[in-house]
Amino acid sequence: MFCHVLPSFCCDWRHVGSLELSSLAWFKILEDGNHMCSRSCTCSFGFLVMKFFQLHTRHCRSSEGLRTCQIRFACVAVAMAADMLANTRVGFIGAGQMAEAIARGLDKAGVVPANKMCASDVNVGRMKVFESLGTSVCSSNTKLAETSNVLILAVKPQVAEKVVTDMKPSLSKDHLLVSIAAGIPISKLQDWAGEARIVRVMPNVACMVGETAAGMSLGKTATPADSDLVTTMFESVGKIHVVDEKLLNAVTGVSGSGPAYIFMAIEALADGGVAAGLTRDVAMSLAAQTVLGSAKMVLETKKHPGELKDMVTSPAGTTIAGIRELEDRGFRSALINAVVAGAKRGEEMSKY
Numbered sequence: 001m002f003c004h005v006l007p008s009f010c011c012d013w014r015h016v017g018s019l020e021l022s023s024l025a026w027f028k029i030l031e032d033g034n035h036m037c038s039r040s041c042t043c044s045f046g047f048l049v050m051k052f053f054q055l056h057t058r059h060c061r062s063s064e065g066l067r068t069c070q071i072r073f074a075c076v077a078v079a080m081a082a083d084m085l086a087n088t089r090v091g092f093i094g095a096g097q098m099a100e101a102i103a104r105g106l107d108k109a110g111v112v113p114a115n116k117m118c119a120s121d122v123n124v125g126r127m128k129v130f131e132s133l134g135t136s137v138c139s140s141n142t143k144l145a146e147t148s149n150v151l152i153l154a155v156k157p158q159v160a161e162k163v164v165t166d167m168k169p170s171l172s173k174d175h176l177l178v179s180i181a182a183g184i185p186i187s188k189l190q191d192w193a194g195e196a197r198i199v200r201v202m203p204n205v206a207c208m209v210g211e212t213a214a215g216m217s218l219g220k221t222a223t224p225a226d227s228d229l230v231t232t233m234f235e236s237v238g239k240i241h242v243v244d245e246k247l248l249n250a251v252t253g254v255s256g257s258g259p260a261y262i263f264m265a266i267e268a269l270a271d272g273g274v275a276a277g278l279t280r281d282v283a284m285s286l287a288a289q290t291v292l293g294s295a296k297m298v299l300e301t302k303k304h305p306g307e308l309k310d311m312v313t314s315p316a317g318t319t320i321a322g323i324r325e326l327e328d329r330g331f332r333s334a335l336i337n338a339v340v341a342g343a344k345r346g347e348e349m350s351k352y
């Protein structure tokens, strides 16, 4: 347990305080910290505390001694993470749809408040959108690098090379460059960015509502603290998995592009409802809520989706009539092919 916590947070013993404190006292400190931090909005202390307690109480419930140690180390980790976030200035290179989704999500979660974010964009209209969120804006990407230590590369892949190489003189090893650009490998980003540490993330647009599904891979010089920081940021707006970089195109196929497929499915379900006589409003609400509920059942019951499908499907009933139609039209095979086509396109894009 100690080995797991300490290296990832580069433990600073100043945060440990008195080792004589009982677990109750540590709880009190954590509670106060939570209260203080959520009030000052510097970071979501409660979120971090919960995360570490979930992770670390599981192993040692039986022993009060170990539990006390555990709380101490959770406290150290939480304090370090809070410090790390307190010193984080996030700059968005490109203030488009994804940057906005991430910025809104981070602010809403309290992990990085809007006033600690900055954005630069060639489109003045997009800068205005960011200003309306309470973030500052920079007149150039170079200026952004001067004010931000975590830079999120959120321009389209086609312009990424020019944007990053233009910024290279202003980038140093003190910058963490988090690229969300589809298909751009870490090796290229590293060439373009020089000394900056690189993390590549493939999130999806649902950052905006705190339900993203993301994958991430670390560049060679990225540190465990970078990994923790990016994980904390994206876990505040959904879920993130560390994957081997060669699998990031597969992540793009499933969850990066996936929302578009699901939006189409919702639209089509609603169209079906309208065709069957429902009003558009009612049909849309029923369709979206059905997708939400079904996803929740998969995540919460942990049952195989096939088993859940069977729960809905009565003998000679309505659902099997619909499933037969979907199977006739190659529904599942169409989705599989869509994911594979997206992943393949990502691979092609990485070769430009």
Ligand SMILES: NC(=O)C1=CN([C@@H]2O[C@H](COP(=O)(O)OP(=O)(O)OC[C@H]3O[C@@H](n4cnc5c(N)ncnc54)[C@H](O)[C@@H]3O)[C@@H](O)[C@H]2O)C=CC1
Binding pocket: 093, 094, 095, 096, 097, 098, 099, 120, 121, 122, 123, 126, 141, 153, 154, 155, 156, 157, 159, 163, 180, 181, 182, 202, 203, 204, 205, 256, 257
């Ligand atoms: N849209 C999505 O659902 C997802 C997109 N991505 C990736 O996120 C990145 C951004 O995508 P979107 O937000 O959809 O695109 P977008 O077109 O909405 O945003 C890109 C922004 O970059 C700005 N820009 C262009 N040149 C610039 C420059 N030289 N300096 C500063 N800003 C500049 C544009 O004006 C625009 O506002 C892409 O690389 C994409 O692959 C990743 C996951 C999901």
Ligand SMILES: O=C(O)[C@@H]1CCC=N1
Binding pocket: 182, 252, 256, 257
């Ligand atoms: O369509 C695209 O290329 C981007 C990447 C994942 C979602 N949108």
